[in-house]
Amino acid sequence: MLSRRSLLTAAGASGIGLTAAACGSSDGGGTADGPVDMGAEVSALSGEISVLTPDFTGDARAGLDDMIDQFMENNPDVSVTVDQVAWDKLNEKLSTSIAGGVVADVIMAGVGWTPPFAEKGIFAQLPTDYVEGIGLDEAILTSSTFDGSYYSLPIAMDLRFVVYNKEMFEAKGITEPPATLEELAQIANDLTGDGVVGLDLLTTNIRQAWIHLLYAFGGTLFSEDGMTPTMHEEPGAKATQWILDLIDSGGVDYNMQAAEGQPTPFMRGEAAMQLLSTAAWNDWSTMMPELTEDGAVGMFLLPGGDGNDPVMFQGGTTVSVGQRSQNQDAAAALVQHFMDPAMLAQGNAALGKVPPTADIPETPEISENLLTSFALEHLDKAGAAEGGSAAWMEIRGNLQPIIEACLTGQADVETTLSEMKTLSDDAISRI
Amino acid sequence: MTASTTSPSAPVAAPTAPHRRRSGPRAAEARWGLILAAPAALHTLIWIGIPIVVAFLLSLTAYDVVTRPEFNGGANYVRIFQDSIFWKAVLNNVIIAGVGIPISMFLALVFAVILNRALPGRGVFRVMVFLPHITATVAVAMIWLWIYSPSSSGLMNTVLGVIGIGPLPFLTSPTLALPAVILVTIWQGIGLKMLIYLAALQGVNEELYEASDIDGANFVQKFFHITVPMLRPATFFILVTALIANFQTFDLIYILTEGGPANATNVVTYRIYQTAFQEFRFGLASAQSIILLLMLIVLTFFSRRIVGGTDGD
Numbered sequence: 001m002l003s004r005r006s007l008l009t010a011a012g013a014s015g016i017g018l019t020a021a022a023c024g025s026s027d028g029g030g031t032a033d034g035p036v037d038m039g040a041e042v043s044a045l046s047g048e049i050s051v052l053t054p055d056f057t058g059d060a061r062a063g064l065d066d067m068i069d070q071f072m073e074n075n076p077d078v079s080v081t082v083d084q085v086a087w088d089k090l091n092e093k094l095s096t097s098i099a100g101g102v103v104a105d106v107i108m109a110g111v112g113w114t115p116p117f118a119e120k121g122i123f124a125q126l127p128t129d130y131v132e133g134i135g136l137d138e139a140i141l142t143s144s145t146f147d148g149s150y151y152s153l154p155i156a157m158d159l160r161f162v163v164y165n166k167e168m169f170e171a172k173g174i175t176e177p178p179a180t181l182e183e184l185a186q187i188a189n190d191l192t193g194d195g196v197v198g199l200d201l202l203t204t205n206i207r208q209a210w211i212h213l214l215y216a217f218g219g220t221l222f223s224e225d226g227m228t229p230t231m232h233e234e235p236g237a238k239a240t241q242w243i244l245d246l247i248d249s250g251g252v253d254y255n256m257q258a259a260e261g262q263p264t265p266f267m268r269g270e271a272a273m274q275l276l277s278t279a280a281w282n283d284w285s286t287m288m289p290e291l292t293e294d295g296a297v298g299m300f301l302l303p304g305g306d307g308n309d310p311v312m313f314q315g316g317t318t319v320s321v322g323q324r325s326q327n328q329d330a331a332a333a334l335v336q337h338f339m340d341p342a343m344l345a346q347g348n349a350a351l352g353k354v355p356p357t358a359d360i361p362e363t364p365e366i367s368e369n370l371l372t373s374f375a376l377e378h379l380d381k382a383g384a385a386e387g388g389s390a391a392w393m394e395i396r397g398n399l400q401p402i403i404e405a406c407l408t409g410q411a412d413v414e415t416t417l418s419e420m421k422t423l424s425d426d427a428i429s430r431i
Numbered sequence: 432m433t434a435s436t437t438s439p440s441a442p443v444a445a446p447t448a449p450h451r452r453r454s455g456p457r458a459a460e461a462r463w464g465l466i467l468a469a470p471a472a473l474h475t476l477i478w479i480g481i482p483i484v485v486a487f488l489l490s491l492t493a494y495d496v497v498t499r500p501e502f503n504g505g506a507n508y509v510r511i512f513q514d515s516i517f518w519k520a521v522l523n524n525v526i527i528a529g530v531g532i533p534i535s536m537f538l539a540l541v542f543a544v545i546l547n548r549a550l551p552g553r554g555v556f557r558v559m560v561f562l563p564h565i566t567a568t569v570a571v572a573m574i575w576l577w578i579y580s581p582s583s584s585g586l587m588n589t590v591l592g593v594i595g596i597g598p599l600p601f602l603t604s605p606t607l608a609l610p611a612v613i614l615v616t617i618w619q620g621i622g623l624k625m626l627i628y629l630a631a632l633q634g635v636n637e638e639l640y641e642a643s644d645i646d647g648a649n650f651v652q653k654f655f656h657i658t659v660p661m662l663r664p665a666t667f668f669i670l671v672t673a674l675i676a677n678f679q680t681f682d683l684i685y686i687l688t689e690g691g692p693a694n695a696t697n698v699v700t701y702r703i704y705q706t707a708f709q710e711f712r713f714g715l716a717s718a719q720s721i722i723l724l725l726m727l728i729v730l731t732f733f734s735r736r737i738v739g740g741t742d743g744d
Contacts, residue, residue, distance in 0.1 A: 120498075120711075396709070405692075405693035
């Protein structure tokens with residue numbers, strides 16, 4: 001029979017053993033130190049690879065399956081399995097799969113995730129000549145880099161700009177969209193009243209709306225190397241104050257946030273303008289098809305402040321090769337396949353998102369999507385994005401409450417920016 | 432003062448050597464007891480004991496899943512004491528528990544007493560009260576998202592609109608969000624508590640009520656002097672399980688508010704989730720889990736003292 005002492009010893013040993021097992025797969029480095037090989041011959045590719053994707057849910061899954069079928073036809077010795085996970089579970093999926101030692105060969109993730117996952121050795125480096133050879137706009141590629149190298153490629157973008165109710169503009173005699181943030185604020189105030197709020201700024205995502213404005217005022221989140229926060233500098237203060245002023249005047253209503261699955265205030269005619277993401281098209285199509293008719297709504301880029309250019313916010317899906325993949329050549333080939341113009345067209349048609357380039361075969365889903373068409377015309381302006389630091393994942397979740405506290409009057413602008421800096425410095429110090 | 436039943440000078444029987452019986456009916460009973468308890472003990476060791484040990488070991492490290500854990504002493508614990516968001520989450524849990532549990536326990540007791548009587552349709556009412564408990568929290572949260580919807584299409588705001596109030600931003604206002612969450616926890620928590628009270632009420636000796644009737648006690652007197660004291664073990668059980676459940680609330684917050692706005696509804700488990708799965712700081716999250724475990728142990732101890740539970744509870 002086990003004595004108490006031996007039982008405790010066994011429990012302790014098991015605990016340490018489990019800890020070691022949990023860490024067994026976590027010894028840093030992957031299978032390749034340099035960029036992956038994007039030029040392997042088809043005849044040399046074989047084996048099984050897996051794709052982790054938070055996209056292509058529901059009806060869109062058929063589109064992904066078809067794209068993969070085409071890849072397997074071209075690469076008959078490679079088989080592909082798909083692991084699908086909801087966006088809000090992607091972090092959990094990645095961390096538990098890393099702990100379990102089974103990380104997908106091809107990983108789809110969000111904009112802003114590239115530096116943290118590249119720094120942690122989860123994403124493999126992509127060859128610069130291949131990435132630059134695709135011909136994507138520099139603005140689109142800004143969020144794919146870490147430490148001067150590429151680690152991901154944008155495949156399905158979710159871009160943001162402002163849409164407006166043409167009738168409400170006409171009723172107030174406003175003939176031109178605003179060219180500056182000052183004009184936008186003025187128009188928002190002019191359109192406010194009679195149960196209508198001028199600008200629905202915060203429905204999509206409060207943190208991302210603030211970052212969008214930060215870039216519009218010429219700011220950035222971090223220095224170029226990602227090691228120094230810059231979000232707390234003057235453009236950050238101006239962006240915050242701009243929102244606060246509009247909340248004070250009533251042109252923006254903090255509480256005007258649509259619940260999941262509910263029509264937005266703009267769709268209900270309760271907001272004259274909305275800072276909107278292109279993903280709204282699907283909701284418009286199902287809930288408010290009249291908005292999808294040509295000429296039903298007006299669109300303009302978020303204007304710049306202080307003489308800066310207008311800017312689009314860039315969200316969406318990126319694709320990377322897993323650094324720990326045991327079959328990187330095949331994984332790289334699949335990424336190349338996804339980036340093929342025909343696949344970009346097919347994938348984005350299925351998703352209702354924006355391809356990272358307008359240089360794709362025409363599909364009715366994309367050409368009839370007015371939000372996508374507008375975004376494609378302005379891809380070079382898609383320079384506002386989350387991320388830019390390897391510490392972003394630590395900062396991201398905690399940045400939102402700081403912004404919310406300011407916008408709800410619990411903290412002043414100075415305190416808010418100071419908290420942002422402290423948060424960022426603290427996270428960066430652990431890199 | 433109570434006199435001692437023994438005096439120091441009283442003759443004391445000579446101690447006898449412990450006599451262990453290694454055979455006979457009692458030994459067989461003990462063996463069977465051990466055999467029957469073994470599966471549960473093994474389960475507890477593997478699925479509770481070892482994870483606690485592992486969590487404690489990880490809490491002493493900087494661990495991000497990707498790289499090997501590095502021992503950092505008590506740095507994570509020091510950090511927790513500097514983490515204002517964690518303590519805000521603890522405070523929120525305390526408020527939710529402090530407001531929500533007494534109200535839901537009181538309502539559960541009232542419902543139990545009423546539905547313990549031979550009323551027409553009491554089975555239907557029992558099911559209605561119990562239904563929120565057996566409904567998946569995800570579904571509950573989705574329903575309350577609609578009820579609290581900030582637009583005029585939300586049920587609550589529609590009702591308030593009829594009497595000229597609102598619309599109110601229940602889940603986006605820093606002042607309204609926590610009360611809104613507490614209301615859901617009360618609504619969802621009554622069912623199970625009522626069920627336990629109903630079961631406990633079956634065990635209250637009817638003769639006590641009959642005797643109090645003879646003494647002329649009214650309903651309120653009987654309730655406070657017989658029902659409530661006789662339900663003390665059940666109350667202790669409900670209080671402890673409710674406290675533990677409260678500090679483990681996650682899915683409701685995850686769906687309703689994601690801890691916002693500005694951490695107004697953040698709770699400890701959601702903070703642990705954020706630390707681990709959003710920030711990839713598993714060492715710190717393990718330390719937060721250990722702190723949560725210690726808080727629950729302390730809370731259980733104090734609940735026992737407050738309610739006056741006994742060894743038999």
